[in-house]
Amino acid sequence: MNPSTEADRLRTALNRAAHQYYTLDAPELPDAEYDKLFQQLQALEAAHPELLTPDSPTQRVGGGVLAGFSPVRHSVPMLSIRTETDTTAAGAQAFDARIKRELKVAPDAPPIAYVAEPKFDGLAINLRYEQGLLVQAATRGDGEMGEDVTQNIRTIGQIPLRLIRGEQNSSAQLTLLPSEDSARGADDWPIPAVLEVRGEVYMRRDDFDALNDRQREKIAAGDKTAKTYINPRNTAAGAVRQLDPAIARQRPLSFFAYGLGEITPAGEGGPDFATHWQVLQALKVWGFPVSPLIEQARGADDLVAYHQKIAAARDSLPFDIDGVVYKVESLELQRQLGFVSREPRWAVAHKYPAQEQLTTVQSIDIQVGRTGKLTPVAKLAPVFVGGVTVTNATLHNELEARRKDVRVGDTVIVRRAGDVIPEVVAVLADKRPPGATEFTMPSTCPVCGSDVVREEGEADHRCTGGLFCAAQRKEAMLHFASRRAMDIEGLGDKLVEQLVESGAVKTLPDLYKLGLVSLTALDRMAQKSAQNIVDALEKSRHTTLARFLFALGIRHVGETTAKELARHFGNLDAIMNASTEQLLQVPDIGPIVAQSLHTFFEQAHNREVVEQLRAAGIEWKEGEPSAAALLPLAGKTFVLTGTFPTLSREQAKEMLEAAGAKVAGSVSKKTHYVVAGAEAGSKLEKARELGLTVLDEAGMLSLLSEKA
């Protein structure tokens, strides 16, 4: 095949594959095959530079760094849309009423036909094609003059470099009302000599998140110039106006077409469109992505329904929108309606409540949760965002607060999308007041003054105050009283709140001091309800060890673990005095739970609470410890090393485990015994270093017989 034909063939195949991949999202060519053809074309073009064409897929990569963007005068001005700020259904009704008034239609005339579209939150672009070839891409600018951003726009895979005449397999994407449009095919829309396509360049949310993940990795790796991006819209706009196409290429952008600029008139061989809907069909046939969310609508009711439907879908869409756009469908009616100043009378943008707003940080408070977790919360100057007034935004933890570097006095962007809790997205660094200091977590609990700790590998700071911390008390009390714990009927949210706030109850044991007198003294507490509480408290005194343990609210000790502990140890004193090694013997208890239990019972104030509860008359039937807990070597950890004279390593292990011991693989200060045979190496050395007890096989056997 001659090189020119071959280059043609490769370009056509690659452009077709790109359209299927990027625009139709239905790839037919395997990636490896695409790469192979791409390399063939590159080689061919390198050998025959005269064969290079501007629509070659090898030319998407962009050129060198630009000094600036050249101005472009739009041959047809890029208008803006009038905005309907009433975000309720009335906004759609007002538009329909206005259109009917301006068109002077009779009240009983059939409803007006519209096309309803999402209002994409990106930036508007004009794409100019001459003889089917992309020759220029320009930003909107002031509507008259934009900037030439062709180089960067060429890197967007969804934008065809050459128009195609694809099939109209689009009815699956666009929901057509029964009309003559559905009968139209590719043949009805020949490619015009001059075509300007208008649409929105945007960044998908997943692409935005992935980009920010990469930025965070760079920051973590110490890259001082790296920063995270604020939102997809600004990032897309920044990428389009990026002077270095190599950088622009690293920002994955997408595109939706929604209109036309200049086009060869029907009288001169251009397509003869009657409706905006037909325009959208043709755009798809020519190879552009058109949003599948665009719909035909009839009358105000359809517009209202569309506004509500898209609002409900808003948060789960793969991209940001800030409203919907209604357009009169008939191009003839559009012409009749005309323009006022720079806005067409035939279209309106019907907004949704903004999901991001600017406000200032008045203070950063620390909240203490049920498990003692400390959460920094930014107190904000009240701001209406995402449909509600927001005054608080969680900063999650110290790491997050520092990563965003939120300081008191800062101007910040808050975001509230859907029912998600409000978030500080970013700080406007240039608005920071002088002297604002970096946020740090307090080293003592702001509520009870206990030490604050951050466990290794954890992002959260915690108050060590436990049941003594007032902030934790209320939640601890609710948990204590809950049905699966002490099951104190009637001790709910409201009552606990009253009891804690009035100071009547400071610790769990105080609950059992409540009598009719103190209860009836509370607001809205009738004699009868007070008596019920007293009865419920009395009833709860007779419980089980498992319920009592669970009720204490020890971190990581759920209902199942509490039952296992009760079964294994039989009585509370054994649990309170158990070493972590002994706790580890309990089925399903790992190091984290064991450590948590051990730490809890190490605290004198927690022991005191337990004693006071017992003194208040809480009782249960203590059982016998399980067989495992009674084994002679329960709670002891052994390490075996070297070769033994009579036993194999496996046999020795079995004997030790049968006696309740645990056999570990490596030596640490938690090891109780090291059993060493011939040629014992580093483990024996380490045992000596740590001063552990070292036995030989005979020593181990006599320990076993002596304990048995």
Ligand code: IVH
């Ligand atoms: S049509 C004459 N359709 O909204 C109407 N615009 O304020 C021309 N936009 O700059 C625009 N989604 O960036 C139209 N489905 C949509 C749109 C849309 C977003 C943006 C566009 C334009 C702005 C108008």
